[in-house]
Amino acid sequence: MTANDFATGAICRVVVPIALAVLAFPTTAAFGEDFPKLEYKLPNGAAFKIYGQIATGVLVYDDGFQTEAYAPIDNNNSISRVAASYGRDFGGWGLEAVVEVEYPAYSTNNINVRSPSPDWGWENTYFRRIEVTLENESYGKLWLGQGYMASDYSAEVDLSGTTVIAYSKIQGTAGGQLFRNAATGAFGPSVNSAFNNYDGLGRNVRIRYDTPKMAGFVASASYGENALGDNDTALADVALRYNNTFDDFKVSGAIAYAWQENDVEIVDGSASILHQPSGINLTFAVGSQDNGAKVGRYAYGKLGLLRDYVELGPTALVADYYYGEDIAALDSASQSFGVAAVQTIKQYNTDLYLTYRRYQYDTTTEDFEDGDAVLGGARIRF
Incomplete structure (x- = not known):
């Protein structure tokens, strides 16, 4: 890749999304006013919206043999994206059509010391959502098209206020990085391979x-196929979610069962509780996947504090721990602990974030150096 190519890519990753966000400000808006949204009311009462987010920053990763920095890099914990939606209410029903895309050419999910350059190619999986939904308070919600399966986010229920940078998907911080053999320095599996929620x-x-x-519960079921991926695999799942508030406590949880055509079965769940006056919160997640050859499993826990220390918005502080077995290979162990801080600036729909995370992975036959990641940046929603 030439310097010109890299510069062009940087413009695509940073300048263009920022320009889109800037368009959200009316020309008459004065500095200090609330961050407005791109929403247009149509004559028929429908609403057309353009929305999304930019989540970029700097990643520094030490694999035990060398330290590299990557910037500006997309944060795969909460990837940059843009969407357009058309919504209309009629007779107690709500109809919405959504197209949402991402472009993670240079993200924490795919960059490492062996592949430091962006891949500017396009993949169909970058279409996050192409769907129509129909919703009624009494009859529920129907989803049709490319979008969230019923079990999606069932392992990621989290009230800590830090999901932009720290939650059960801990590989999001540096998933593309590679473990190094402790004795030889040879490259081993990626963080993405060794960790999974x-x-x-x-x-x-x-x-x-x-x-x-009903009483805080919502049940979901879906059936489809991985039509935009490499394999047209049939998929089916069910999930149960719960959200409620009891006096000072806010409680959320989810459990799910999922099946794939190649006889892969997934069972997962998560729960989070927030004591609203103090801001103290606890989050847990567990899951397992049986693919016929092995059963990978993990447990995740997080302790957090979410408080309004400053007028800008809430401050979130957390520490978490993850332990997994047989995820990348039989008789392997994956461990990670991390700390993170997120400062929300409500007026500008912005989250400033910083995290440190250590990744540990070993098998019964091979030892690998620990990996240390520091990721800091900002997410701006428009």
């Missing part, structure tokens, strides 16, 4: 139904 079936082309909310 088994968060259901992700996004696929499917039909999905959610029940109306």
Whole structure:
């Protein structure tokens, strides 16, 4: 890649999204006013919206043999994206059509010392959502098209206020990085391979139904296939979610079961509780995947504090720990601990974040150096 190519790519990654965000400000808006949204009311009562986020920063990673910095790099914990939606209400029903895309050519998910350059190619999986939904308070919600399966986010329920940088998907911080053999320095598996939160079936082309909310519970089921990926695999899942508030406590949770055509089964769940006056919160997640050859499993826990220390917005501080077995290979162990801080600036829909995370991975036959990651940056929503 030439210097000109890299410069052009940097413009695509940073300048263009920022320019889109700037368009959200009316020309008459004065500095200090709330960050406005791109929303247009149509004559028929419908609403057309353009929205999204920019989440970029600097990643520094030490693999035990060398330290490299990558910037500006997209934060795969909460990837940059843009979407357009058309919504209309009629007779107690809400209809919405959404197209949402991402472009993670240079993100924490795919960059490492052996592959430091962006891949500017396009993949169909960059279409996050191409769907239509129909919702009624009494009858529930129907989803049709490319989008969230019923089990998606079932392992990621989290009230800590830090999901932009720290939650059960701990590989998001530096997933593309590689472990190094402690004796020889040879490259081993990636962080993505060694860690997984088994968060259901992700996004696929499917039909999905959610029940109306009953006593805080919502049940969901979906069926589809991985039509935009490499394999047209049939998929099916069910999930149960819960959200409620009891006096000073806010409680959320989810459990899910998912099946793939190649006889892969996933069971996962997560729960989070927030004591609103003090800001103290606890989050847990567990999951397992049986692919016939091995059963990978993990457990994750987080302790956090979410408080309004400054007028800008809430400050979130957390420490977390992850332990997994047989994820990348049989008889392997994966461990990680991290700390993170997020400062929200409400007026500008911005989160400033900073995290440190250590990744540890070993097998019964091979030892690998620990990996240390520091990722800091900002997410701006428009």
